[in-house]
Amino acid sequence: MASGSGVTDSPQGGAASPPPRAGVLCLHGSPRAGGNTDLLLEAVASGANSVGGQPRHLYCRDLDVRPCTGCGACSATGRCVIRDDMATVYAALDGAAAVVIGSPVYFLGVPSLCKGVIDRFQPYWARRHLLGIPPGALRPGALVATAGAPSHSVFSGAQRTVEALFEVVDITCKANLFYEGIDARGAITDHPTALDEAQALGRRLGARPSATP
Ligand SMILES: Cc1cc2nc3c(=O)[nH]c(=O)nc-3n(C[C@H](O)[C@H](O)[C@H](O)COP(=O)(O)O)c2cc1C
Secondary structure (H helix, E strand, O other), X not given: OOOOOOOOOOOOOOOOOOOOOOOEEEEEOOOOOOXXXXXXXXXXXXXXXXXXXXXXXEEHHHOOOOOOOOOOHHHXXXXXXXXXXXXXXXXXHHHOOEEEEXXXXXXXXOOHHHHXXXXXXXXXXXXXXXXXXXXXXXXXEEEEEEOOOOOHHHHHHHHHHHHHHHHHOOEEEEEEEEEOOOOXXXXXXXXXXXXXXXXXXXXXHHOOOOOOO
């Protein structure tokens, strides 16, 4: 693909011009429904909603997303050859004015369901780093994460993975909300500040009128 061609195409193939970016996308990375990540992202969405920020939720656990096979097709085309629910994820992320990823720490990284979705952004990496397609306008994002261990250092793996994703999807990370020592489903509700902080994050991201950070 020549540089600049297809820059607005979906990595799964569509060629329509994208609508203006709007809303706060909350991408739920936990396999556990009603868990700490879900509660935090519901607070983010509530904050965004309170300022007209149009939150939208996507749950990795509800998506039919196959793993990247490393076939290399996207290195030449900037598009993924796999046809599945990633089309929804690409469209949602491309169209969002702000993106919040919520994830628990699993073995010092993100859960496999969430990592599987992130890996499927390889076409964006290829566009940027192999095909010479320049970055688009930056928009704000954030990572919200919980971990059972009582140590802040357990978040570094998940943080680096999400930073790598953000770099290729034109997102500048505005906040990392990390809560350690949170294990049982719903334990985050006992945290003195977490849900308020998540709500404030949603307000901050939702109040942004455009895609500019
Ligand atoms: C498979 C698995 C792996 C985990 N690995 C870690 C880990 O490496 N470090 C840690 O601190 N907590 C770990 N945890 C605990 C979760 O991060 C913690 O319970 C988190 O709050 C769950 O969030 P959720 O309710 O949104 O799923 C693990 C939990 C599971 C089920």
